[in-house]
Amino acid sequence: MTNKNKTAVLLMNVGSPDEPRIGSVYKYLTEFLNDKRVIDLPWLLRKFLVNFIIIPFRVKNSTRLYKLLWTKKGSPLIYHSFEMKEKLQVELGDNYDVFVAMRYQNPDYKRIINQIKQQGFKKLILFPLYPHHAMSTTETTIVAVKKELKKQKVDVDLSVVDQFYDHPKFLKAFATQAKKYDTSAYDHVVFSYHGLPNRQLEKCHPGIKVQDCNCAESIPEHGKYCYRATCYATSRMLAKELGLQKSDYSVSFQSRLDKNWMEPFTDKLLLEKLKQGKKKILVLAPAFVTDCLETIIEIGDEYKEIFLEQGGEKLQLVESLNAEPHWIDAMKSIIHKTENE
Ligand SMILES: C=CC1=C(C)c2cc3[nH]c(cc4nc(cc5[nH]c(cc1n2)c(C)c5CCC(=O)O)C(CCC(=O)O)=C4C)c(C)c3C=C
Ligand SMILES: [Fe+2]
Ligand SMILES: [Fe+2]
Numbered sequence: 001m002t003n004k005n006k007t008a009v010l011l012m013n014v015g016s017p018d019e020p021r022i023g024s025v026y027k028y029l030t031e032f033l034n035d036k037r038v039i040d041l042p043w044l045l046r047k048f049l050v051n052f053i054i055i056p057f058r059v060k061n062s063t064r065l066y067k068l069l070w071t072k073k074g075s076p077l078i079y080h081s082f083e084m085k086e087k088l089q090v091e092l093g094d095n096y097d098v099f100v101a102m103r104y105q106n107p108d109y110k111r112i113i114n115q116i117k118q119q120g121f122k123k124l125i126l127f128p129l130y131p132h133h134a135m136s137t138t139e140t141t142i143v144a145v146k147k148e149l150k151k152q153k154v155d156v157d158l159s160v161v162d163q164f165y166d167h168p169k170f171l172k173a174f175a176t177q178a179k180k181y182d183t184s185a186y187d188h189v190v191f192s193y194h195g196l197p198n199r200q201l202e203k204c205h206p207g208i209k210v211q212d213c214n215c216a217e218s219i220p221e222h223g224k225y226c227y228r229a230t231c232y233a234t235s236r237m238l239a240k241e242l243g244l245q246k247s248d249y250s251v252s253f254q255s256r257l258d259k260n261w262m263e264p265f266t267d268k269l270l271l272e273k274l275k276q277g278k279k280k281i282l283v284l285a286p287a288f289v290t291d292c293l294e295t296i297i298e299i300g301d302e303y304k305e306i307f308l309e310q311g312g313e314k315l316q317l318v319e320s321l322n323a324e325p326h327w328i329d330a331m332k333s334i335i336h337k338t339e340n341e
Pocket of ligand 3: 204205210213214215223226228229
């Protein structure tokens with residue numbers, strides 16, 4: 001079979017530094033944070049803030065955290081993405097070729113797009129590995145890939161996997177991970193999502209302020225792409241799968257860069273719950289399909305340490321989907337659904 005009859009599937013994740021060393025982390029942060037869809041400020045302000053304030057203040061500590069995260073296989077985000085690719089390839093069969101690339105650093109999406117071009121595929125399915133749409137994740141990935149396809153004059157029919165937080169098999173895969181723990185042995189469950197600056201939330205529904213958006217209770221009419229709305233909706237659906245009542249769980253947001261980010265903040269919420277006597281907490285992080293710095297280190301080390309220091313008894317992070325069979329099955333269904341749209 002020639003590649004003319006085959007479909008290329010391009011999985012794209014955020015990316016990690018090449019090595020847990022200051023030079024590599026500096027390069028990674030520079031590429032990541034200079035993206036205008038990540039730090040969405042006017043050009044001059046972004047350049048100044050990112051390159052003279054944020055990175056110089058952040059790079060040393062980020063390197064320390066990456067050193068803690070690193071394994072013999074490298075960065076978990078990268079090796080889990082590769083394992084996912086291998087298993088998905090087997091699941092999809094010979095009519096598809098699965099590729100993996102990162103939005104920032106390596107494997108470089110521009111090089112992978114060139115491989116896809118050289119191999120002459122007729123169809124390309126871009127699969128940004130984010131359950132929820134955000135300008136700093138899904139949107140920047142789609143824009144970058146489209147720009148590169150145009151630049152390299154790649155003649156291919158492109159389809160894009162849109163957000164999939166509500167796909168029944170994605171929810172089932174996450175619930176299966178959580179069910180590896182006995183939820184009844186915990187006092188509370190926390191769904192922790194990567195946060196965003198509030199101003200980016202308001203860009204999801206121009207003219208409607210975060211405080212006026214009914215996101216936390218239901219998906220409002222304007223809210224299909226409201227990140228906050230889709231995170232709360234994910235939590236409601238996962239809670240249902242796990243048999244949790246409203247009082248059994250909370251929703252919170254982590255990884256803030258400054259104080260004007262989505263609230264409640266996960267670290268603060270965990271301590272609030274502790275004050276209410278919830279000493280054993282199970283944490284799910286359904287915005288991440290692979291384990292990474294934000295799950296393993298931020299929740300699994302940093303938040304856990306503070307929680308235990310303050311008198312908590314147990315803080316357990318549920319492993320992400322990584323290359324688990326239910327997730328590979330979900331990916332296959334998501335790809336087939338996208339093809340048939
Ligand atoms: C799950 C989706 C993610 C959203 C939304 C997101 C927004 C976002 N992130 C930053 C800044 C940083 N993020 C960093 C790491 C990081 N972010 C995500 C995912 C989302 N980010 C992942 C999976 C990772 C981990 C990568 C890894 O190598 O394991 C970092 C680097 C680490 C650090 O220094 O803290 C930064 C910086 C912004 C500004 C933003 C939205 C505006
Ligand atoms: Fe991030
Ligand atoms: Fe909203």
